[in-house]
Amino acid sequence: MASTLNGPALAATRAALSAAMADNPTANNANANFDDTEPGEVQEISMEAQAEGIRTVFSDPTNFNVKHPLYSPWTLWFDSPMTKNRNLPQTPISAMPQTPGPMPPTPGVAAAQGWMEDIKRVISFDSVEEFWGLYNNIVPPSALPQKANYYLFKEGIIPAWEDEANKNGGKWSIQLPKDKNRSNVDKMWLYTMLAAIGETFDPSLTTLDPTGSPPNSLITGVIVSTRPQFYRISIWTRLAPAGEDDGSLKERIEGVGRHFKTSVLGYPDNAKLAGPLATEVEFLSHKDSEKKGKGKKIIV
Incomplete structure (x- = not known):
């Protein structure tokens, strides 16, 4: 059967297949x-x-x-104004998949627990075929209501800053005006998901560490959000550079951002995107995000 994909979608799908052993x-x-x-x-x-x-x-x-198994299983989550404050079956945070070890009872986790009452776990999958079965049966971002979000995270990781896998990390993100990108956002989101499940975001995964093993992937999940006037696509990482001593980590994080900008979103490496309602491709740690924009951003 001939593929109908092209560019980054085909490359990411091939990466997912080549990373798996059927x-x-x-x-x-x-x-x-x-x-x-x-x-x-x-x-x-x-x-x-x-x-x-x-x-x-x-x-x-x-x-x-x-089937062609993926390197890691993934879970899709969803929320929108229609899922909030509804008398629908809820999954308690204690019953949701967790990273190893119990969550500490901190105020931040309590806040996450309240937020997680509104988010819906849609489905988990671990093969290329199951991904396409899911993708072909959900509403695309361009047709979602305002303030809706899709969260695609590795199984066992909750799409919240407070999760153990996320708390020391950050996110690459881009904000795009809705009126100019309604016809492009579905393709951008598809390519973002394919790059995530195909493990192509983190270029260092193709190298071996001194023990002869590839490093752990930096990517924990990807998000698309619809807002009244713009779309936002984000890639979450499990680590974020904390200072000059993190030079190798910063270089690795920047590699994720460049791949996101050029190979996934399709922009030239030196393109400047900022304008009304738009941002560049920017990285900010979750800890700096809590400072309401006062943290130091990395821009590619």
Whole structure:
């Protein structure tokens, strides 16, 4: 089946596929015909026979039997004015997926608990096929009501600053005027999600640390928000540079921002975007965000 994607979407999808190893549920059946092999005898197995029963979504989009797992499972959350203060079933914060270790009983967590009463957990998924099944059955950002938000976060991470995975991090974000970007925001959000689940935001993941293992991904989640006059797309990170001593981390964070600006949003590297209701692609730590804009921003 020929792909209808192009540019960053195709690249991110390929990254998701290449980062995964598909299980072959027919392998045991292929070996079942060789039970009469004599002890010590090596039986040659036809790879063509093994592959004959494998059907992927690309060869059979309705009856595929092999999925392409993602590097990490993800969860989509949603809220809007219509989900607030409604007598709908709620998921208590204690029952929501958490990062390892209990949440400390701080005032910040209490505030997050109140906010999480309005957010809805839509679904979790862990394969390319399940992602597209979800994406093809939800309302695109351009059609969402005002003040609505989609949050796509790695499973086990709550889309709140107070989560253990987020509290020491920050976010890249861009704000775009609604009237000029209504036709583009759906594509931008799709490419942002694909880059997140394909693990292409963090360029350092392609290198090995001294132990021979790739570093942990900086990305915890991505968000799109609709407001009366603008859209905002954000990428949340688990760490944020705290000073000059964090030079290597700052370089890594800047790599995320440049990839977001050029490969995902499609802007030239030296483009200036600021204007009425618009911002540049900016990074701010969550701790500095609490200072109401007084923190030091990184701009690419």
